[in-house]
Amino acid sequence: MTKRTIIPFGPQHPVLPEPIHLDLVMEDEKVVQAIPSIGFIHRGLEKLVEKKDFVEYVYVAERICGICSFIHGMTYCLAVEEIMKLEVPERASYLRVIWSEMSRIHSHLLWLGLFADSFGFESLFMHSWRVREGILDIIEETTGGRVIFGSCKVGGVRKDIDKAGLEIILKKLEKYEKEIKEITDVFINDSTVKHRLIGVGILTKEEAYALGAVGPTLRGSGVSQDMRKLGYAAYKNINFEPITETSGDSYARCVVRIKELFQSIDIIRQAIAKIPEGPLEVKVTGTPNGEYFARTEQPRGEVVYYAKANGTKFLQRLRVRTPTFANVGPLVKVLQGCELADVPVLVLTIDPCISCTER
Amino acid sequence: MTEEQTIVPIKPEELVGRVTELNKAGYRLVQICATKTDNIELNYTFDNKYRFMDLKIALPSVEVEIPSISSVYWSAFLYENELKDLFNIKVKDIVIDYKGTFYKTSVKWPFNPPAPEKPKEEKKND
Amino acid sequence: MTKTILKSLCMKPATVKYPFGPREYHKRTRGKVFIDVDQCILCSLCQRKCPTGAIVVNRNDKTWEIDPYRCISCGACVEACPKKCLRLDNKYSKTSTKKEKELFRHA
Numbered sequence: 001m002t003k004r005t006i007i008p009f010g011p012q013h014p015v016l017p018e019p020i021h022l023d024l025v026m027e028d029e030k031v032v033q034a035i036p037s038i039g040f041i042h043r044g045l046e047k048l049v050e051k052k053d054f055v056e057y058v059y060v061a062e063r064i065c066g067i068c069s070f071i072h073g074m075t076y077c078l079a080v081e082e083i084m085k086l087e088v089p090e091r092a093s094y095l096r097v098i099w100s101e102m103s104r105i106h107s108h109l110l111w112l113g114l115f116a117d118s119f120g121f122e123s124l125f126m127h128s129w130r131v132r133e134g135i136l137d138i139i140e141e142t143t144g145g146r147v148i149f150g151s152c153k154v155g156g157v158r159k160d161i162d163k164a165g166l167e168i169i170l171k172k173l174e175k176y177e178k179e180i181k182e183i184t185d186v187f188i189n190d191s192t193v194k195h196r197l198i199g200v201g202i203l204t205k206e207e208a209y210a211l212g213a214v215g216p217t218l219r220g221s222g223v224s225q226d227m228r229k230l231g232y233a234a235y236k237n238i239n240f241e242p243i244t245e246t247s248g249d250s251y252a253r254c255v256v257r258i259k260e261l262f263q264s265i266d267i268i269r270q271a272i273a274k275i276p277e278g279p280l281e282v283k284v285t286g287t288p289n290g291e292y293f294a295r296t297e298q299p300r301g302e303v304v305y306y307a308k309a310n311g312t313k314f315l316q317r318l319r320v321r322t323p324t325f326a327n328v329g330p331l332v333k334v335l336q337g338c339e340l341a342d343v344p345v346l347v348l349t350i351d352p353c354i355s356c357t358e359r
Numbered sequence: 360m361t362e363e364q365t366i367v368p369i370k371p372e373e374l375v376g377r378v379t380e381l382n383k384a385g386y387r388l389v390q391i392c393a394t395k396t397d398n399i400e401l402n403y404t405f406d407n408k409y410r411f412m413d414l415k416i417a418l419p420s421v422e423v424e425i426p427s428i429s430s431v432y433w434s435a436f437l438y439e440n441e442l443k444d445l446f447n448i449k450v451k452d453i454v455i456d457y458k459g460t461f462y463k464t465s466v467k468w469p470f471n472p473p474a475p476e477k478p479k480e481e482k483k484n485d
Numbered sequence: 486m487t488k489t490i491l492k493s494l495c496m497k498p499a500t501v502k503y504p505f506g507p508r509e510y511h512k513r514t515r516g517k518v519f520i521d522v523d524q525c526i527l528c529s530l531c532q533r534k535c536p537t538g539a540i541v542v543n544r545n546d547k548t549w550e551i552d553p554y555r556c557i558s559c560g561a562c563v564e565a566c567p568k569k570c571l572r573l574d575n576k577y578s579k580t581s582t583k584k585e586k587e588l589f590r591h592a
Contacts, residue, residue, distance in 0.1 A: 035455075038462060039462035210433070212432065212434040225409075227409075229409065293364060293404065293413070295411075306402065321389070321392070326389075328434075329433065358462075
């Protein structure tokens with residue numbers, strides 16, 4: 001009978017961007033079971049909604065996570081606007097789409113860098129983050145902050161990008177597209193990278209759907225599901241199809257995210273071509289009363305905001321279900337039977353954002 | 360409205376039956392959440408190819424037990440352990456039961472106890 | 486990958502040796518909050534809109550105080566001010582070793 005040992009992984013680990021704790025039950029070098037536990041960064045943000053009124057809470061909602069911050073703020077605004085039946089003007093919807101896609105590009109470049117670091121390729125990590133700095137400069141020029149945008153509010157957006165600004169964005173994106181192509185070619189074609197990723201952490205189509213996976217974790221196994229097809233903001237006027245791969249291993253999930261990078265650049269070009277003139281916001285009067293589930297697509301998957309209001313200026317309940325919380329189930333399943341050296345690659349392949357998970 | 364949302368109120372006894380039907384029809388579990396109003400409201404949300412379905416249960420108090428759906432949907436154990444830790448809702452027969460240690464914090468579970476009375480001896484010692 | 490590595494050997498570094506080299510700020514960067522205190526009418530709308538409670542307005546002493554370490558540079562006070570005497574500068578606050586509040590007295 002082989003002896004079993006328990007190795008604690010995290011919360012502090014050089015490869016993890018945020019603290020999560022996994023107890024790995026090992027037999028020799030193979031992982032038999034993985035038991036997750038969270039709670040290191042719980043800030044009680046859902047309880048804070050009872051103290052800050054519904055207009056001020058946008059500042060808190062944006063700061064739930066640093067990497068996917070704009071889409072958190074936008075989903076909160078969408079939930080409150082649907083409860084109050086506000087009609088957001090067209091120009092504001094298109095601007096929200098442009099900023100969401102910039103947020104997606106910077107998040108995927110950050111993930112590519114961390115992923116390269118997890119299997120030991122540090123110079124690729126540095127080059128990915130060097131290209132990401134260019135995207136953060138575009139974001140700072142248009143909104144004022146590199147990571148926390150501060151540009152979404154209930155009823156519209158706070159700042160505008162004029163015609164000259166949009167032309168500058170298009171020119172810079174052309175330059176960055178070439179640099180992104182150089183880096184992603186290494187991920188797709190290099191033989192050492194392929195050796196580390198192909199066949200590692202296979203999730204079949206039925207397993208991924210039954211376990212509740214979302215985002216690129218689900219799309220890498222062949223299920224075509226993307227919440228942007230629901231048509232919120234200005235996505236109903238933009239042509240795109242969800243990207244899927246069929247093999248279901250870590251290489252497939254990596255290729256899905258790389259192709260989404262180029263798809264986001266294309267969506268920004270379509271939005272800039274179609275953006276109309278008009279007002280930026282609509283006046284907010286009264287208080288919300290009702291409930292609604294707002295679903296949008298973050299870089300990591302589907303996020304659900306449940307807002308319930310009862311007529312006062314404080315919301316009664318706000319529940320945030322982030323994509324990483326839904327992906328912890330498939331993570332536990334995928335870790336069973338893998339080697340110890342593959343554990344960092346598998347933990348990063350679901351793109352963990354633990355500060356979102358624990359709010 | 361961006362999408363049509365169907366919210367169906369049901370009783371706790373019908374929960375496992377309805378959930379098994381939805382599983383056979385191909386729905387996936389999206390989330391489980393609890394709201395504290397005068398009573399406790401639970402929302403079980405499901406989705407099938409962008410079609411949205413929500414089951415609402417109204418519990419009169421925290422003492423009522425509800426059955427777990429983790430035998431039908433395995434990943435529900437995460438949401439149900441969170442309900443136990445944060446709201447002290449009694450869920451029986453969870454597939455992996457953390458017994459209160461899912462959220463590792465210095466304040467022991469449950470996070471939502473009734474406010475204790477301040478002990479009077481401490482004030483006399485000051 | 487070899488082409489990228491050979492190029493980066495010949496290029497200058499992508500980083501700036503801050504604080505010895507200059508840092509480039511953009512026009513819209515949200516930095517520190519400044520007030521033109523002679524225009525201020527002490528209505529304390531900015532105090533009500535501030536999400537963190539960094540601004541304290543005292544009508545009796547005619548003072549306007551801000552705690553720059555609580556300020557999150559969101560710009561809500563700048564939008565709320567009816568006399569437009571608040572502005573958001575595009576440079577960040579300087580670092581210091583003590584947490585001090587800034588007090589402005591009405592002339």
